[in-house]
Amino acid sequence: MSFDNLYYYRPIEKKSNPEQFERDLVIYGGTSAGITAAIQARKSGLSVVIAEFGRYIGGMTASGLGATDLGAEAALGGLSREFYNRVSTYYKEEKQFKFEPKVAMEIYKNWLEEYEIDVIYNQTLEEVVMENGEIKELMMEDGNSYIGKVFIDATYEGDLLARSNVSYFVGRESNATYKEIYNGVQFNGQHHKFETWIDPYVIEGDKESGYLSGITETDMNLIGYNGQGDKRIQAYNFRVCLTSDEDNKIPFPKPKNYDADRYMLLLRYIHAGFWDAMNLHTMLPNGKTDLNNYGGFSSDNIGMNYDWPDGSYKTREEIFQDHVTYNVGMLYFLSNDKRVPKTIREEVSQWGLPIDEFVETAHWPHQLYIREGRRMISDYVMTDHNCLGTQTVTDSVGLASYQMDSHHVRRVVIDGRVVNEGDIQIPVSPFAISYQSIRPKAEECTNLLVPVCLSSSHIAYGSIRMEPVFMMLGQSAAVAASLSIKNETIVQDINYEELREELLKVGQVLEWDDSIEDNPIERMKETFGRETNRV
Numbered sequence: 001m002s003f004d005n006l007y008y009y010r011p012i013e014k015k016s017n018p019e020q021f022e023r024d025l026v027i028y029g030g031t032s033a034g035i036t037a038a039i040q041a042r043k044s045g046l047s048v049v050i051a052e053f054g055r056y057i058g059g060m061t062a063s064g065l066g067a068t069d070l071g072a073e074a075a076l077g078g079l080s081r082e083f084y085n086r087v088s089t090y091y092k093e094e095k096q097f098k099f100e101p102k103v104a105m106e107i108y109k110n111w112l113e114e115y116e117i118d119v120i121y122n123q124t125l126e127e128v129v130m131e132n133g134e135i136k137e138l139m140m141e142d143g144n145s146y147i148g149k150v151f152i153d154a155t156y157e158g159d160l161l162a163r164s165n166v167s168y169f170v171g172r173e174s175n176a177t178y179k180e181i182y183n184g185v186q187f188n189g190q191h192h193k194f195e196t197w198i199d200p201y202v203i204e205g206d207k208e209s210g211y212l213s214g215i216t217e218t219d220m221n222l223i224g225y226n227g228q229g230d231k232r233i234q235a236y237n238f239r240v241c242l243t244s245d246e247d248n249k250i251p252f253p254k255p256k257n258y259d260a261d262r263y264m265l266l267l268r269y270i271h272a273g274f275w276d277a278m279n280l281h282t283m284l285p286n287g288k289t290d291l292n293n294y295g296g297f298s299s300d301n302i303g304m305n306y307d308w309p310d311g312s313y314k315t316r317e318e319i320f321q322d323h324v325t326y327n328v329g330m331l332y333f334l335s336n337d338k339r340v341p342k343t344i345r346e347e348v349s350q351w352g353l354p355i356d357e358f359v360e361t362a363h364w365p366h367q368l369y370i371r372e373g374r375r376m377i378s379d380y381v382m383t384d385h386n387c388l389g390t391q392t393v394t395d396s397v398g399l400a401s402y403q404m405d406s407h408h409v410r411r412v413v414i415d416g417r418v419v420n421e422g423d424i425q426i427p428v429s430p431f432a433i434s435y436q437s438i439r440p441k442a443e444e445c446t447n448l449l450v451p452v453c454l455s456s457s458h459i460a461y462g463s464i465r466m467e468p469v470f471m472m473l474g475q476s477a478a479v480a481a482s483l484s485i486k487n488e489t490i491v492q493d494i495n496y497e498e499l500r501e502e503l504l505k506v507g508q509v510l511e512w513d514d515s516i517e518d519n520p521i522e523r524m525k526e527t528f529g530r531e532t533n534r535v
Helices: 033-045 078-091 101-114 159-163 260-271 311-336 344-349 456-462 467-486 494-505 520-527
Strands: 018-029 048-051 118-120 125-130 134-140 145-153 201-203 205-210 242-244 282-284 286-291 397-400 402-408 410-414 416-419 424-426 431-434
Touching: 018 033, 018 467, 033 048, 033 078, 033 101, 033 145, 033 467, 078 101, 078 467, 125 159, 145 159, 145 467, 260 311, 311 344, 397 467, 397 494, 402 456, 424 456, 467 494
Parallel strands: 018 048, 018 145, 048 118
Antiparallel strands: 125 134, 134 145, 201 205, 242 286, 282 286, 397 431, 402 424, 410 416
8 A cells, every 4th residue: 555645745847838716715624613704704695715725625634634523512602513414315314424535525516516616636836925914815826826816725724824924823922912811831740641751772771772753852941831831832743543343454554664663662651551552533324433542652642743834845745644653653553563562563553544435545545633723813812811711802703612722832851751742632612703803904915714723722722723623714704805806805803793794694602591501511521531532
């Protein structure tokens, strides 16, 4: 089995006859937010086009993240709720929130066809043409161009906002930046840590023998302190779809650049009596699972993604391939390496890659899980004050309801022991997301909306960054775009009362009713620290 067709970026040649697309609304990014934005735009009577960087639509929803983290079901509104209704209809269940990747892809493709929405693939952004703070045209590497009245950046990275000279931040703000209490460096995490003392050295006890692979920092002077800001990014991985169906599975392949030494820390942890690296694969329909990171050493390639948000396409491709090698390699190691206990090898070998998923990319997910990229800085920044309910907004465009959640950011050595740093999980009640947080400052850009890389601190983004929320924010952004075009006003000057009225008409949930029993905070308190489906 070859992964030759599994890649993030290949250089694009200029077309001899490039196309120019002129629409009311131009969406860059065919993620879940981009899709719902496009559908709502057509519902509002706008002409629209999606320019997708890669070869596939649907983002993570159609690339392995089939076990959706909802928070509160009652917080779902509009097209986000309709998506899950379509999932339920497909499986002929009253309520079905878990789904196979191929089903999500089918739903999205059918949905886009229903509304006759053009999706142009392999559109790598090269230049943004601006005039007086307004985007006029997007230029792609292949020569295609896109002219619009309003633009939406629906990418996970925030590539359009960055090239439009909009302010943004990468990494973790210090707690002092916005007077938060859960941001920055976090050494107090109680989850996904090594549950026993693990020696970091190649030869245990011998510092001169060097450090095991997977340890990102060894200099005590760089350790820092709780709440300190930095430019580090929470870990990425692939959400791998597995199956135990013998008639529908392929054994885990050995990747081209496989290096068993990358997993010696995992092996040492297993030999210390802890086997939990695959604890979190949540069952999906038809005998498949959604595998996610769990424990001290698992599918998160910790510390290997810092250069992704601001990196060139070539740099991102290198990071992408390293994550492919790491994630495939871990599964191959666990099922084949003779140093792994036989019982574990047999357990892992029961699983494989499903033949009927991701057929174009050797049955491996095509989308790397970009948990966090750039985050816009607008007139209003969502913070943990919003998540904790100490601040509320008066211009809601949707609700977030999942816990504040960050995966580990680095793996360090402290006093001769391996320590993971960055994980945090804080339950929240549903809270409103500000319209100001999905549009830039007026002095920077007047016709751009950003439903994914919105204006938020790192830790608040940890609650907001769920696919159902992106769907809702994408739809709300499209409603705002429609009003901007209709009233011939910049996106910053949209009358919120008019926007609110239109959002309610399309079924968005803008306020949380505390009398609703579906409040996730109590449920999360009960399950906190156990096998919750963390993303």
